[in-house]
Amino acid sequence: MTLDQIIGQNTLVSQLKMNIALGKPGHACVFSGPSGMGKRTLALAFARALLCMGCKPGAACLSCRTFIEGTNPDFYEVITDKPSIGVDLIRAMQDDVANRPAYGNRKVYFIDNAQQMTTQAQNCLLKTLEEPPEYAIILMSASSFDSLLSTIRSRTIHFRMNPYSDTEMLQILKPLYTLDDNEWDFILKFSRGIPGNAIHIIEEGSVRELRQLVFRLLEKPEDIHNAEELRKALSENKAEVTTVLDILLSFYRDCMMTLEGMENRLINSDKKDMIIKLAKRFSKRKLLDKMNILEGMRRSFEYNVNHQLGVDVLVMEIQEV
Ligand SMILES: [Zn+2]
Helix, strand or coil, rough: CCCHHCCCCHHHHHHHHHHHHHCCCEEEEECCCCCCCCHHHHHHHHHHHHHHHHHHHEEECHHHHHHHHHHCCEEEEECCCCCCCCHHHHHHHHHHHHHCCCCCCCEEEEEHHHHHHHHHHHHHHHHHHHHCCEEEEEEEEEECHHHHCHHHHHEEEECCCCCCCHHHHHHHHHHHHHHHHHHHHCCCCCCCCCHHHHHHHHHHHHHHHHHHHHHHHHCCCHHHHHHHHHHHHHCCCCCHHHHHHHHHHHHHHHHHHHHHHCCCCCCCHHHHHHHHHCCCCHHHHHHHHHHHHHHHHHCCCCCCCCHHHHHHHHHHHHCCC
């Protein structure tokens, strides 16, 4: 992918292009943002542009051709299948930094998920950042900029990736998946502008199943079987607790909209009839209380040591009308 083909992140992409045009791309850059934002895609597009030796219309240059094939000798990506990036990998990269570029006047290094570097690895990398050879440019992606040592941060240019607008999300996702408009509504609302979240919801049937489970329990809170099924699903799938909290919040918000006479603006528009029916059970005050309780639960799940207890409380909260 080229920088021109990147969807969204307009300010950031213009800045990157400008830095290349001015011949001042910096010696180290960090792209930060939550997982699923496309940090690697953007970093690779930037790397390719940095190494480009001048493509002609319809004819990619030698550097770009080999970059696409994955054989460009002036591009080096630190790759590991381990959960952390150890000092050995950084040393191996530094050995390569010592060699001059093969094609043009730049070499680009990329460390994906740089927050996984051990402290020792980061300190080792620092040596290169302090005195980089003229030709070397080091790109990193990180879930958050603050996860890197301050000594690393002070020597890098930071580019924060922002959530995508609904229009951009659809531009990214629609060529990949064919879904009903109702489903797109739901997916956009739940993926919070992060394409990776949307892909997760689309590809993992479990999220949609969980949503059905939650709505079944909301409809029949006294049904012990439904409650047990949801409890079991959440016990087995810890990562989806946040999804269920989001689904519930969207439900109570939709009930509130219904009570305010704005039932045309529901997040769960495919469940409109059910929501209109269920909203009558609650007062506005009660709905606000529910939403506050759920936000509190979200925080306690982030820190909670006892997942099972949290799940039990959450299911009881759904059952309580
Ligand atoms: Zn090129």
